[in-house]
Amino acid sequence: MREYNVAILGATGAVGMRMVRQLENSTVPVKNLKLLASSRSAGTKIEFKGEEIEVEETTPDSFEGVDIVLASAGGSTSKKFLPEAVKRGAVCIDNTSAYRMDPDVPLVVPEVNVDQLANHRGIIANPNCSTIQMVVALQPVFEKFGLSQIVVSTYQAASGAGQSALNEFYGQAQDYLDGKEMSADILPTKGDKKHYPLAFNLLPQIDVFEEDGSTHEEWKMVHETKKIMLNDMNATGIKVNATCVRVPVAISHGESVYFEVEDKSATKEDIQRVIDQFDGAVLQDDPDHQVYPQPITAEGKRSTFVGRIRADQENPGCFNMWVVADNLLKGAAWNTVQNAEELVKRDLVRVPEDYYRG
Amino acid sequence: MREYNVAILGATGAVGMRMVRQLENSTVPVKNLKLLASSRSAGTKIEFKGEEIEVEETTPDSFEGVDIVLASAGGSTSKKFLPEAVKRGAVCIDNTSAYRMDPDVPLVVPEVNVDQLANHRGIIANPNCSTIQMVVALQPVFEKFGLSQIVVSTYQAASGAGQSALNEFYGQAQDYLDGKEMSADILPTKGDKKHYPLAFNLLPQIDVFEEDGSTHEEWKMVHETKKIMLNDMNATGIKVNATCVRVPVAISHGESVYFEVEDKSATKEDIQRVIDQFDGAVLQDDPDHQVYPQPITAEGKRSTFVGRIRADQENPGCFNMWVVADNLLKGAAWNTVQNAEELVKRDLVRVPEDYYRG
Numbered sequence: 001m002r003e004y005n006v007a008i009l010g011a012t013g014a015v016g017m018r019m020v021r022q023l024e025n026s027t028v029p030v031k032n033l034k035l036l037a038s039s040r041s042a043g044t045k046i047e048f049k050g051e052e053i054e055v056e057e058t059t060p061d062s063f064e065g066v067d068i069v070l071a072s073a074g075g076s077t078s079k080k081f082l083p084e085a086v087k088r089g090a091v092c093i094d095n096t097s098a099y100r101m102d103p104d105v106p107l108v109v110p111e112v113n114v115d116q117l118a119n120h121r122g123i124i125a126n127p128n129c130s131t132i133q134m135v136v137a138l139q140p141v142f143e144k145f146g147l148s149q150i151v152v153s154t155y156q157a158a159s160g161a162g163q164s165a166l167n168e169f170y171g172q173a174q175d176y177l178d179g180k181e182m183s184a185d186i187l188p189t190k191g192d193k194k195h196y197p198l199a200f201n202l203l204p205q206i207d208v209f210e211e212d213g214s215t216h217e218e219w220k221m222v223h224e225t226k227k228i229m230l231n232d233m234n235a236t237g238i239k240v241n242a243t244c245v246r247v248p249v250a251i252s253h254g255e256s257v258y259f260e261v262e263d264k265s266a267t268k269e270d271i272q273r274v275i276d277q278f279d280g281a282v283l284q285d286d287p288d289h290q291v292y293p294q295p296i297t298a299e300g301k302r303s304t305f306v307g308r309i310r311a312d313q314e315n316p317g318c319f320n321m322w323v324v325a326d327n328l329l330k331g332a333a334w335n336t337v338q339n340a341e342e343l344v345k346r347d348l349v350r351v352p353e354d355y356y357r358g
Numbered sequence: 359m360r361e362y363n364v365a366i367l368g369a370t371g372a373v374g375m376r377m378v379r380q381l382e383n384s385t386v387p388v389k390n391l392k393l394l395a396s397s398r399s400a401g402t403k404i405e406f407k408g409e410e411i412e413v414e415e416t417t418p419d420s421f422e423g424v425d426i427v428l429a430s431a432g433g434s435t436s437k438k439f440l441p442e443a444v445k446r447g448a449v450c451i452d453n454t455s456a457y458r459m460d461p462d463v464p465l466v467v468p469e470v471n472v473d474q475l476a477n478h479r480g481i482i483a484n485p486n487c488s489t490i491q492m493v494v495a496l497q498p499v500f501e502k503f504g505l506s507q508i509v510v511s512t513y514q515a516a517s518g519a520g521q522s523a524l525n526e527f528y529g530q531a532q533d534y535l536d537g538k539e540m541s542a543d544i545l546p547t548k549g550d551k552k553h554y555p556l557a558f559n560l561l562p563q564i565d566v567f568e569e570d571g572s573t574h575e576e577w578k579m580v581h582e583t584k585k586i587m588l589n590d591m592n593a594t595g596i597k598v599n600a601t602c603v604r605v606p607v608a609i610s611h612g613e614s615v616y617f618e619v620e621d622k623s624a625t626k627e628d629i630q631r632v633i634d635q636f637d638g639a640v641l642q643d644d645p646d647h648q649v650y651p652q653p654i655t656a657e658g659k660r661s662t663f664v665g666r667i668r669a670d671q672e673n674p675g676c677f678n679m680w681v682v683a684d685n686l687l688k689g690a691a692w693n694t695v696q697n698a699e700e701l702v703k704r705d706l707v708r709v710p711e712d713y714y715r716g
Contacts, residue, residue: 149673153511153614155560155603170535177532194648201654202513202605202612204666204680209645213626213668239672243614243680245513247560248606254560256511256601258616268571287567290552296559308562310571314597315507322562322601 003031004349006340007066007090009081010073011035011055012044014163015095018333019070020048022302026337028068028344036062037073060084067349070336071095083358086122089351093339095126095332100224104356107227110338111280112139116231117339117348122356124339129331130154130217130244130253131224136304136330137323138259140278141271142229142238146262149239152221155247155254156206157295158198160327161187165198166250172199173248188246203246217244252295253331255323264317268309271319275306280330285309293324301326302334361389362707364698365424365448367439368431369393369413370402372521373453376691377428378406380660384695386426386702394420395431418442425707428694429453441716444480447709451697453484453690458582462714465585468696469638470497474589475697475706480714482697487689488512488575488602488611489582494662494688495681496617498636499629500587500596504620507597510579513605513612514564515653516556518685519545523556524608530557531606546604561604575602610653611689613681622675626667629677633664638688643667651682659684660692 006023010016016037023030033048035055042057056062058077063069063085071078072095082092082099099105106116107125112135117124127135134152141147158169165186172182182197188205196203206217221242223233230237247254261271276283284293285307293305308322325331343349364381368374374395381388391406393413400415414420416435421427421443429436430453440450440457457463464474465483470493475482485493492510499505516527523544530540540555546563554561564575579600585591605612619629634641642651643665651663666680683689701707 151509151616153601155513155605173531174535177528177535188648192648196648196652197654200606200608201652202607202682203652204612204614204650205648209648212671213645213666236672239670241616241670241672241676241678243511243616243666243678245612245614245680247513248558249560250558254562254603256562256603256614258509258599258601287563287571290546290550290554290563290567292562294554294559294561296555308571308601312597312599313570314594314599318599320599320601322603324560 001029003029004067004344005032005034005065006030006068006070007034007036007063009036009058009069009071009077011046012037012041013072014159014166015072015328015332017046018328019072019336020046022329022333022337024049027341028337034062034066063088063090066090068340069093070340072332082123083356086351086355091120091122091343091349091351093124093126093336095336097128097220099123100125100127101233107224108339109135109228109335110342111136111278113228114342117342117346120348121354122351126332126336126339127224127228128217128220129160129327130156130255131221131228132331132335133253133304133323133325134255134257135225135228136280137257137275137306137321139229140274140281141259141261144274145266145270147238147259148262149260150225151241151258153243153256154245155249156244157249157251157253157327158187158246159251160253161189169198169248172197176200198246199248201248206244206246215244218242249295251326251328252298252324253327254295257321257323258318260318266317268311268319271309280304281306283307293322295324298324299326302329304330359387361387362425362702363390363392363423364388364426364428365392365394365421367394367416367427367429367435369404370395370399371430372517372524373430373686373690375404376686377430377694378404380687380691380695382407385699386695392420392424421446421448424448426698426701427451428698430690440481441714444709444713449478449480449701449707449709451482451484451694453694455486455578457481458483458485459591465582466697467493467586467693468700469494469636471586472700475700475704478706479712480709484690484694484697485582485586486575486578487518487685488514488613489579489586490689490693491611491662491681491683492613492615493583493586494638495615495633495664495679497587498632498639499617499619502632503624503628505596505617506620507618508583509599509616511601511614512603513607514602515607515609515611515685516545516604517609518611519547527556527606530555534558556604557606559606564602564604573602576600607653609684609686610656610682611685612653615679615681616676618676624675626669626677630667638662639664641665651680653682656682657684658687660687662688
């Protein structure tokens with residue numbers, strides 16, 4: 001059996017640490033694991049399969065001899081290093097938004113469009129966390145009944161903005177409970193001018209604003225969903241409308257999804273059944289026993305949890321559902337490692353001659 | 359000028375306390391204020407206009423000589439005492455759900471349907487908190503452009519479940535930060551079997567479940583909206599679909615509202631303008647300067663704040679908006695006192711001969 005040299009870029013971040021853990025519990029045969037980060041984090045030691053591995057500072061040459069790169073160190077770091085890695089023969093799975101909309105880069109959620117992996121030219125992109133869990137819940141519905149429209153409102157956890165945002169949020173929560181004033185330097189988004197507390201609050205801004213008044217996160221949900229489900233970021237076959245809100249939760253995003261199917265004969269029970277039978281989705285939908293997805297029960301799990309499925313009484317063919325998944329696992333680290341597993345399974349861990357040159 | 363004897367039923371609760379404060383700062387000429395509660399709270403002293411008033415235990419005779427009752431002591435208490443109050447000549451504004459769907463009881467949000475006050479037969483109902491803020495934001499749009507559909511996802515604060523739920527939530531938050539296990543005895547809803555922590559979590563259940571899988575809170579948003587905006591709880595003129603989620607916020611509800619207008623020529627700027635010009639609504643919609651409604655800035659205010667207004671690029675005539683209001687003020691205490699102000703202004707503080715007999 002072929003074994004692979006794997007590198008994790010951004011190994012000390014909230015997602016990077018989880019990539020190490022997910023890789024440890026994956027089917028990827030790892031010959032050697034290299035942990036890469038910025039000079040600031042170099043020297044840190046992280047355990048992998050009982051062995052301590054020292055984090056190294058990333059340089060282009062770090063990727064010599066590497067077969068698979070799992071990247072989660074920010075968009076600019078990916079832009080800088082992934083073409084270098086591909087040039088040296090490594091297949092990269094990138095968890096940042098750097099390459100998601102590139103037509104030469106497959107955007108893959110294995111449950112939905114694993115076949116796209118075969119088209120890679122050295123880089124595969126991992127979608128945005130809020131997109132991933134929604135498409136896992138909707139794909140079985142789409143396959144069986146068709147899908148014409150999606151209206152989603154998200155309830156996104158602080159950890160989606162990174163470990164420093166999560167730490168800031170915890171500090172705010174303690175200050176609030178102590179009756180002190182809350183301060184904010186990171187949320188809603190590091191790159192913007194104003195900052196607001198998230199603790200005991202709601203921030204209807206994730207990422208920066210686009211010209212049309214939507215946020216970039218909302219834009220991502222629209223176009224990534226189309227690219228994953230219809231293989232075209234501007235496809236019109238499924239209309240997508242998104243509102244993204246940061247909520248005072250640490251880990252796991254919630255989503256209130258309203259959708260319309262093409263086959264108007266579909267019933268609530270039909271929707272429940274196809275989701276229940278779909279790999280990667282777990283149906284938690286028993287109102288009589290107050291069973292429904294919750295962030296604190298989804299945390300640490302790889303699955304996407306779906307419940308509160310209802311037929312809209314006034315609009316035939318329209319349904320509601322409530323979707324929760326661990327944004328750091330299925331929304332990031334696990335989906336990345338899962339893509340690596342699928343590459344290995346399909347013997348696709350090789351960079352083609354017409355490789356991605358950036 | 360006529361002065362009125364006012365009684366507040368449930369004066370020691372989270373809403374009742376705020377009713378005292380809102381009444382103090384209202385145009386209602388108060389001759390005498392009576393504070394009523396259960397025997398457990400009798401004897402408590404609450405200040406009103408510089409005077410200490412002792413809370414009395416409620417009996418049917420408590421309402422002798424009372425002109426206006428503001429009630430917020432739970433549905434069963436309203437059912438028990440309001441007919442007694444009406445019999446004794448008091449006009450009651452009830453903040454519980456006890457009478458909201460009664461065709462003989464006007465359900466009034468003054469900005470929207472103040473004319474309905476004239477039809478009262480002794481009892482006026484205050485709508486559910488989540489309904490109130492949504493109809494204030496939508497009414498100017500409805501008046502100017504027509505409205506055919508509403509899809510709303512709520513982000514509701516813990517205080518909507520009462521002071522004890524709020525206290526439980528604060529305790530959970532501290533336990534979580536201290537690394538202790540969280541316990542739950544009240545939320546998601548006192549009357550149901552299972553209880554889950556709200557702190558750092560999301561609970562997609564508010565109130566008990568109906569047979570169709572929706573919660574009673576969701577049912578309320580559908581039927582109250584129709585009754586307020588169309589004067590018929592089962593009207594089909596506006597389709598309403600609601601998903602209600604409790605979020606780890608103390609005070610002020612958020613709502614992600616997707617809606618379709620009849621006049622397809624309406625632009626985002628038109629929607630912003632009519633909301634901006636509407637009494638009771640405050641437009642906070644400036645993405646360039648990161649201005650949008652937030653719970654912590656809405657807390658303590660009487661207005662309904664509206665922002666994040668966007669035109670759906672794929673569905674002409676469809677829009678998004680984000681609505682926030684203090685659920686204990688506009689969603690409860692202030693809307694009740696505001697109804698009392700309007701009754702006074704219209705000289706409607708009298709019980710008609712065909713008064714409500716329960």
